[in-house]
Amino acid sequence: TLIDGNPKALCVPMADTFIPIDLKDKEAIRTLALELKKDGLAGIFTAGTDFSASVAYACEACHVPGHSYEAALRASNKVLMRQCFAEHKVPCPHFTEIKNCELEKGEYIKKVENLPLPLVVKPVDNMGGRGCRLVKHQEDLEKAIADAILHSRTGNAIVEEFMDGPEFSIDALVYKGTVTICGFADRHIYFPPYFIEMGHTMPTNISEQDRSRLIETFVK
Numbered sequence: 001t002l003i004d005g006n007p008k009a010l011c012v013p014m015a016d017t018f019i020p021i022d023l024k025d026k027e028a029i030r031t032l033a034l035e036l037k038k039d040g041l042a043g044i045f046t047a048g049t050d051f052s053a054s055v056a057y058a059c060e061a062c063h064v065p066g067h068s069y070e071a072a073l074r075a076s077n078k079v080l081m082r083q084c085f086a087e088h089k090v091p092c093p094h095f096t097e098i099k100n101c102e103l104e105k106g107e108y109i110k111k112v113e114n115l116p117l118p119l120v121v122k123p124v125d126n127m128g129g130r131g132c133r134l135v136k137h138q139e140d141l142e143k144a145i146a147d148a149i150l151h152s153r154t155g156n157a158i159v160e161e162f163m164d165g166p167e168f169s170i171d172a173l174v175y176k177g178t179v180t181i182c183g184f185a186d187r188h189i190y191f192p193p194y195f196i197e198m199g200h201t202m203p204t205n206i207s208e209q210d211r212s213r214l215i216e217t218f219v220k
Contacts, residue, residue, distance in 0.1 A: 001015070001016065001017040001018075001019060001032075001036060002014075002015035002016075002017065002018050002019075003018070003019050003020070003021040003023070003029065003032065004018075004020065004021070004023065005020065005021065005022035005023060005024075006020075007020045019032060023046075023049065023050075023051040023054055024051070024054065024153060025054075026053070026054040026057040026058070029044075029054050029055075029057070029058045030057055030058045030061045032058075033058040033059075033061060033062050034061060034062060037062045037064075041062060041064065042064065043059075043064050043065060043066075044058050044059050044062070044064060044066065049127075050076060050125065050126060050127050051076075052067065052072045052075060052076055053069060053072040053073050053075075053076050053077075055072070056068060056069045056071070056072035056073075057069045057072075076125060077124055077125050078095075078122060078123075078124050078125070078158045079095070079097045079124050079156070079158055082095050082158075082160070088220070090217065090220045091217060093120075093160040093161035093162075093163055094114075094115060094160065094161050095115075095158055095159065095160035095161070096111045096112060096115065096158070096159050096160075097124065097156055097157070097158055098111060098112075098145050098149070098156065098157045098158070098159055099155065099156050100149050100155040100156070103142070103145050103146060103149060103157075108141075108142070108145060108159075111159075112141065112159050115159060115160070115161060116161070117135065117136060117137070117138065118134055118135060118136045118162040119134075119135045119141065119159050119160065119161065119162060120132070120133075120134055120135070120159070120160050120161070120162050120195075121133055121135055121141070121144040121145055121147075121148045121157055121158070121159050122148055122157065122158050122160075123148045123149070123151040123152035123156075123157060123158075124152050124154060124156040124157060124158050125152055125153050125154055125156070126151050126152060126153070128197075129194060129195045129196050129197060130151045131147050131148040131149075131150065131151025131152065131157075132148070132194065132195050133147070133148075133193045133194050133195070134162060134192060134193040134194075134195070135193070136193070141159075145157050145159065166186065166187075166206075167186075167187040167189055168184065168185065168186060168187060168204065168206075168214060169183070169184075169185045169187050169200060170183070170184050170185075170214065170215065170218045171183040171184075172218070172219075179219050181215060183202060184202070184203060184204045184211060184214075184215070185200035185201060185202040185203070185204060186200060186201040186202075186204050186205060186206070187200055188200065188201070
């Protein structure tokens with residue numbers, strides 16, 4: 001059974017069964033999953049989408065294998081993610097969350113005054129670089145926050161320190177507490193002040209020492 005908010009999505013004709021449900025609607029997905037469980041539902045899956053939390057929510061309700069809903073939220077909400085990093089002493093940039101009402105009232109100015117330029121502004125809950133940009137000048141900050149909020153489902157943005165340097169993608173599987181690295185690639189980011197990923201180089205070109213340090217932090 002395949003679900004999507006768009007009945008004309010490319011893979012709809014390939015599905016045995018298609019049901020139009022918006023992937024943001026976790027309650028509807030949960031209800032459907034519970035119905036399907038009566039017929040032997042074995043699992044719920046998504047890949048390359050923003051909706052791992054919706055899947056985890058349904059998995060918990062059906063008691064099928066999956067990430068916890070809390071963990072999935074932390075993996076998809078950038079503020080919750082960085083709060084978790086800070087709590088467990090995993091390196092991350094300093095940041096603050098800006099809500100739409102704070103932008104409209106100008107309250108965001110006080111919240112970012114201790115963050116030095118340049119800054120990175122992102123939607124709290126979006127992927128693929130949408131609504132994300134580098135801000136080098138204070139006069140550009142308000143517009144960048146407004147654009148990030150526009151691309152956020154919850155109407156929130158995150159403003160954080162800019163960490164200059166190369167970017168990497170690391171893929172892994174975790175099974176019974178063992179982390180197995182499946183891929184390590186150099187990411188190619190273009191079109192500043194935006195962050196548009198145009199490809200990867202795999203395997204990475206960095207030194208084995210740097211690779212090991214990155215994996216150590218990634219595992220944390």
